[in-house]
Each structure stands twice: as structure tokens, then as C-alpha cells.
Amino acid sequence: EPEVTQTPSHQVTQMGQEVILRCVPISNHLYFYWYRQILGQKVEFLVSFYNNEISEKSEIFDDQFSVERPDGSNFTLKIRSTKLEDSAMYFCASSEDRSGYTFGSGTRLTVV
Amino acid sequence: QKEVEQDPGPLSVPEGAIVSLNCTYSNSAFQYFMWYRQYSRKGPELLMYTYSSGNKEDGRFTAQVDKSSKYISLFIRDSQPSDSATYLCATTDSWGKLQFGAGTQVVVTP
Numbered sequence A: 001e002p003e004v005t006q007t008p009s010h011q012v013t014q015m016g017q018e019v020i021l022r023c024v025p026i027s028n029h030l031y032f033y034w035y036r037q038i039l040g041q042k043v044e045f046l047v048s049f050y051n052n053e054i055s056e057k058s059e060i061f062d063d064q065f066s067v068e069r070p071d072g073s074n075f076t077l078k079i080r081s082t083k084l085e086d087s088a089m090y091f092c093a094s095s096e097d098r099s100g101y102t103f104g105s106g107t108r109l110t111v112v
Numbered sequence B: 001q002k003e004v005e006q007d008p009g010p011l012s013v014p015e016g017a018i019v020s021l022n023c024t025y026s027n028s029a030f031q032y033f034m035w036y037r038q039y040s041r042k043g044p045e046l047l048m049y050t051y052s053s054g055n056k057e058d059g060r061f062t063a064q065v066d067k068s069s070k071y072i073s074l075f076i077r078d079s080q081p082s083d084s085a086t087y088l089c090a091t092t093d094s095w096g097k098l099q100f101g102a103g104t105q106v107v108v109t110p
Helices: none
Strands: A005-007 A010-013 A019-024 A031-037 A044-050 A053-057 A065-068 A075-079 A088-095 A107-111 B004-006 B011-014 B019-025 B032-038 B045-050 B054-058 B061-066 B071-076 B085-092 B098-100 B104-109
Touching (some): A010 A019, A044 A065, B032 B061, B032 B071, B045 B061
Parallel strands (some): B011 B104
Antiparallel strands (some): A065 A075, A088 A107, B004 B019, B032 B045, B054 B061, B061 B071
């Protein structure tokens, strides 16, 4: 069964550093998303991406964050100048038609 | 007011019992309704997806949507210890952004 692949599975970074989280969505999907889940809290929407541009972003997704689809397969989330409160599980998801989203296994980001 | 409300549990049931989970939502614009299962430190896994009011069945799982009361339910029949997980309800409007409930932790005891 097709799956969304995320790397790395766990990333530890120092506060103030930049991190790039990587995702390979399902190949025929057109809509891409990043969500995050702080430990013990609900899954929160960050950003959606379609046709090589951001279609919607949450208030969490400020100038510290950016997304890119650098080639035909990868979808990345960059977090500049990380803060302690950025520690969370980050999930990439993709969808063929904005329903039935498939999530990756996530990247656990720990900012120290 | 939270857009999607879900009791976090935990909900403990004996093996073989029916698990009953529910959520309420506030926004009438929500059109699609999903249930995800999430194991610890893993990504949400889609269980059921439905668009209209009514019931949808898939094996041991039944999803129910009542748009008039903005209420969605998931029933798991003949529950197994392997069903122990956190179950997340989620909804979306036409733009596709998912709104999740807090998740209900389910424990099925042998």
C-alpha cells in the first residue's frame, strides 16, 4: 500500500538552529500538508500546499516556517531559529482530492 | 468554542465488547468526517471516511454522522486488545484543512 515517508524519524537540534524536515508524499497525490502534535496535545494544522504554492496556513505558521517542493517527489518543512516550544511530532500528509488524507509516521523534533 | 470536541478518555473495555466513541463539531461548513487511529508516537492512520449523514460500515467498524446535531460516532464491534490506541475524529471543510478532536484513548483488556 502506498505510504508517506518522513525523514528523519527523530531530530535533536539546539535552540536557534535551523532544521529541515523531509517528506515524500504518495506519488499521485496533489495536496500536501504539515501538521504538528505537541506531546499530550491534539494534532494541529500548520500549512497546506497545492500547485506549488501555499493554499492555507495557520496562525502557528509564521515567518519562522517555510515549505518547499524542491523537486517532483519531496516536500520539506523548514524551521528557522528553532525554539524550545517547537519540540513536537511533525506529520506530513498527502491527499489525492482533499479527503482521505494519508499521514506519515512523523518526525520527532526535540529542541534543546 | 473548540471546533471539534472529543472526550479524551481513557475508555477501558473488556475484549469482545463494543467500543463507542463520539465527537461534536461546531462549524456547519464541515463536510467530510474521518476517524483516525494513532498508536503511541506514530502518525494517524485513516480508519473511516464519510461525507454524508448516516452510517458507513467497514468490517468491525461503523462510522455514524448526524449533521443536524453535528455529532459523529465510531463503533468498534468485537473489540480486540490490538484495538488499544488513541482514536481521533477529524473534520474538514471544502478547503481540506483537517480539524482534529483531542483523541480518545481506548484500552481493550484481555
